[in-house]
Structure formats: structure tokens, C-alpha cells
Amino acid sequence: MSEEKQIIPAEPGNEFNRRAFFVKLGWGSLSIAAAGTAAFGYQYLSPNVLYEPSPIVNAGKPESYAVDSVTLDVNSGIYLIHAQEGFFALSAVCTHLGCLTAWKPELGIIACPCHGSKFKRDGLKIEGPAPRPLPWLQTWVSDEGDLMVDRSITIRPLQFVRI
Amino acid sequence: MAKTITSYFEELRGTRVWRSVFRSGTGSSTLHRALAIQQNVFLHLFSTKVRTRMLGFRTTWYLGTLTFGTFLILVGTGIPLMFYYHPSVPQAYADTKDLQFVVSSGLFLRNLHRWSAHAMVFLVFAHMFKVFYRGAYRPPREFNWVIGVILLLITLLLSYTGYLLPWDQLAYWAITVGSNIASAVPVLGNKVHFLMLGGNMVNANALLRFYVLHCMILPLVAMLFVAVHFWRIRKDGGLYAHQSEPRRIAGQATVAEAKGAQH
Numbered sequence: 001m002s003e004e005k006q007i008i009p010a011e012p013g014n015e016f017n018r019r020a021f022f023v024k025l026g027w028g029s030l031s032i033a034a035a036g037t038a039a040f041g042y043q044y045l046s047p048n049v050l051y052e053p054s055p056i057v058n059a060g061k062p063e064s065y066a067v068d069s070v071t072l073d074v075n076s077g078i079y080l081i082h083a084q085e086g087f088f089a090l091s092a093v094c095t096h097l098g099c100l101t102a103w104k105p106e107l108g109i110i111a112c113p114c115h116g117s118k119f120k121r122d123g124l125k126i127e128g129p130a131p132r133p134l135p136w137l138q139t140w141v142s143d144e145g146d147l148m149v150d151r152s153i154t155i156r157p158l159q160f161v162r163i
Numbered sequence: 164m165a166k167t168i169t170s171y172f173e174e175l176r177g178t179r180v181w182r183s184v185f186r187s188g189t190g191s192s193t194l195h196r197a198l199a200i201q202q203n204v205f206l207h208l209f210s211t212k213v214r215t216r217m218l219g220f221r222t223t224w225y226l227g228t229l230t231f232g233t234f235l236i237l238v239g240t241g242i243p244l245m246f247y248y249h250p251s252v253p254q255a256y257a258d259t260k261d262l263q264f265v266v267s268s269g270l271f272l273r274n275l276h277r278w279s280a281h282a283m284v285f286l287v288f289a290h291m292f293k294v295f296y297r298g299a300y301r302p303p304r305e306f307n308w309v310i311g312v313i314l315l316l317i318t319l320l321l322s323y324t325g326y327l328l329p330w331d332q333l334a335y336w337a338i339t340v341g342s343n344i345a346s347a348v349p350v351l352g353n354k355v356h357f358l359m360l361g362g363n364m365v366n367a368n369a370l371l372r373f374y375v376l377h378c379m380i381l382p383l384v385a386m387l388f389v390a391v392h393f394w395r396i397r398k399d400g401g402l403y404a405h406q407s408e409p410r411r412i413a414g415q416a417t418v419a420e421a422k423g424a425q426h
Contacts, residue, residue, distance in 0.1 A: 047368060
């Protein structure tokens, strides 16, 4: 009878049989599923909409800042400085690890309470672990005559706003 | 014949209900006592037989057991604290104050949670120093040491995530500084920072993320690794016996004995 099937023994180079095919298929689909889960998981954990304060801050009328004054706005984390040359805004967030710095009027410097970085009034570092100077922030005068600061845009230093 | 409490207990252990729960049955033979350990879902992680010397204080100083004890206290106090604490920006700080000043026993629970957290970090380090200096990390126990290092990291992460929850100035700035350290990771730093806080700054999303990590994810992962850690003690040949003591050579005192004889 020819119904007897002849089993061909797997020889080297001829080992791709049905079982190996399904094993590969199984691992392949699991890998694709795992990669997809990782990708979707990453996307899920990155918020698409943030309910954070706007980076644009209205700092009020320029007249309210006396010449040679340094004013810290604690809520927005910026200094508004009225120098002889004009107005400019400086980030008050330390470039080391993100603490809020403070203006020391008696010393005429900006100091960070966390790890002791010290800066000049124009943001240049005097000492401490801060890797960069405090950045200057985009500043302009709105149509209503208010000083506006965009905390998300840093500019090159010494670009004063003259009124 | 007057019945003693022990005999009542023996009777209870013979009842059908008791036998349905504890299958090892009555009796105090070595076999019965071994079965009592081996057939209990929690105790079967441990060895059925231990040398009495290994249970003495000197062998381990009980540091691992004490660490696990503080972990149980932290679970036991942390869950009641969750009944009064809302992980939201307007409420978190006020809830913490309420727990301290308004809720009955709230101050006790919060302080117990806090002190146990400090104790756990201390005990984990003490346990690791003990294991390290006794050489108990060496083969065949090297993989259990690795699990121990993972448990150390989980403990520190639990400490760190719990630190933000009171939502006071200390918490806020500590997490600001800590998350900025994470952004120092090369290339991925800012992404890690963003994912960790769920935004660019420590805010509502960060508080919620740290809360979920602190109350759900990290404790569950910790329990998983603790179970493996305990089970590996048995699999790696039981608690480490101090085999590295200087061998006694015939007719010669050990260094310790020679020193002792001088005094």
C-alpha cells in the first residue's frame, strides 16, 4: 500500500519543517506586538496637551521699574531689570539644577540657595556649579505699552529694550 | 483529667475544617514540621530545615528580616494614609496637614510611615554591608546579590517618589533638582525628564505620576523581587554560613585565640 507516508529525516540544511515555521511565526508576532506595545506605551505616557502656565508673561508698565532696579517675579521665575542702557529680562531659574535664584541687593549679585552658584546682574556666572550663565529672555513692548517677556525664547545677551 | 490549652489546640488541629486548610495534619514529628513549612504558600519560599545556629542573632543580625519588617509597616501605614490623601495640586498639602492635625491617629500613621521609610533605607544599606563584608555575595549567591541591588534601587525610588507627595517647598524643590539630574542623561535626558514629570515642570502631572509609582507600581515590583530574593536563599543553599574563618591547624592556636590569651 502506498498510504504509508515516508518520513524524511531532517538533515542538516533541511531542518525547516512545519514546527520551526510556527515557532518562528509565534516569536515574530510576539516581537511585533511587544514593539508596538512599547511604542504606544511611550506615546501614551507623553502628554500631548499640557496645562502649564503660558511662557509669555506680562510684566506691566515700564514706568513701574526704577532705573538700576532688579525685580524678581517669583511666579514666573524671571528678573526684570532696568539698567541704564534699557530694559532686559533674565531667567531666574538656575542653570545648574533648576532652583529659583534670588537677587541680593546688598551684594549686587544673583545667588542660588541650593548649591551656591552666583551670577552678575547681566547673568554671567561668578562662581559655583552652574554650567551656563542665566539666559536673557525675549522682551518687547506690547501695543498697550506693557513690557512682555517670552520665557521660552532665549536671546543673545546685551540686547536691551529702549523706551 | 483536666484539659490543658494545648490539648484544646490539638483537638482543634484535628478537626475537619482545620485539616482542610492545613493539610500537614497533627503531630510534631520532623516530617510534620517540615510539611508545615513546605505546604504553606508563604513559608514554602524558605528552607524546611535550618541549622539553629543560622537563626541566631550573630549570623545575620536579622538585618534582612528587619528590612522586610519595615516594608510591611510601610504597606500597613501607607494604605490607610491613602484614604485621606488626594494627589492633586490644590489638595495634597492641605491633606497632609489634615493628616497631621485633624485626622484621628493621622499623625501617628504619617510619622510611623516616615520613620519606617528612613529606617528601611538605613537597614537596606546595613544588610548589604553585612552581606558584603561577610562575603555572602559570592557564588553560588551572586545572582541573589544582583536581586538585592535591584531591591536597593526600588527602595531608593520609593523614597524619592514618596518625597514629593506632601507637596511642600522641600518636596517641590527636591523633585525639581532630582528631575533635573535625570535630564543630565546623555541624548535621552530631556525625554526622560519629560516622561518622568509628564510635562516640563513639577506640576499636577508629576504629582500624579509619582503617586501612582509610589503606591502601586514600585511596591508591586518590590514584592515580586522580595519573593524571588527569599526563594533564592533556599535555592542557593540556605543562609550563608561563615566558612571563611581561619582553619585550625593541629597544635597551633588561631590568631584570635592567641590574642585572647595575651589579655
